[in-house]
Amino acid sequence: GNGEEAVRVLAVDGDRLILEDGPRRVLGPGESVNIVDPSLRIAGRLTERDEAYLAAMRELGLRRVMLSFVEEPDDLAAVRGLLPEAELVAKIESQRGLSFAPRAEARLMAARGDLFLELEQPHHVLRALRQLLAVDPQAIVASRICDSLAWREEPSCQDVTDIGCLLALGYRTLMLGDEVCLRRDSVLAALDLIQAIARETPEVELRTRTRGARTQREPAHV
Known part of the structure; x- marks a missing residue:
């Protein structure tokens, strides 16, 4: 979900949830629901489609896997059992995942889309970002980046300052969300924005990359 609606679960009836009120509309195909109560446990690790x-x-000899909602060692072991040479990125998206992160034998990702919704208080996301970077200095930060560019040509003030904050914290690999990546123009606008902010961030070391006849300076790993 995007966090714009929240409801209280009163009871569980088989495969149905009895809600106190709402949601105010019918959920569509592909929309997710976050159940943030710590008592929630999911049976199993991988779906049949995951295994396929x-x-x-x-x-095909492919090895790079991003694994969602990593919360304990068995989550990583399930993938390595089927793909022993897997190069894993553990997407940290919950409080339980944050607690496990120091023991995760994988590169970490601060997957802010769900992580922001799963934390007890909204401002705890800043602490979570610092915590993950302390565990893995090469951690990736993803989602909720340049979202305004999915809907308009000019970025919002919030997006500009958000990128500056992420770079100042020490993140050097940023991953855009789905909505921004639906159009080529919005992707290029987001990359240009990150580039411009990185140039004005003293902590970011720039490197030079040549493309054809053009030479561009860009932030390392961004």
Whole structure:
């Protein structure tokens, strides 16, 4: 979900949830629901589709896997059991995942889309970002980046300052969200914005990359 609606679960009836009020509209295909109560436990690790994807990767010699909602060692072990040479990125998206992060034998990602919704208080996301970077200085930060560019040509003030904050914290690898990536123009606008902010951030070391006849200076790993 995007966090714009919240409801209280009163009871569980088989595969149905009895809600106190709402949601105010019917959820559409592909929309997610975050159940943030710490008592929630999901049975199993991988779906049949997950296993099929991993089997296809093994046949094709692919190894890089981003694994969502990593919260304990068995989450990583389930993938490595099917793809032993997997290069894993553990997406940290919950409080339980934050607690596990120091023990995760994988590169970390601060997956802010769900992480922001799963934390007890909204401002705890800043502490979470610092915590993950302390554990993994090469951690990736993803989602809720340049979202305004998905809907308009000019970025919002919030997006500009958000990128500056992430760079100042020490993040050097940023991953855009789905909505921004639906159009080529919005992707290029987001990359240009990150580039411009990085140039004005003293802590960011710039490198030079040549493309054809053009030479561009860009932030390392961004």
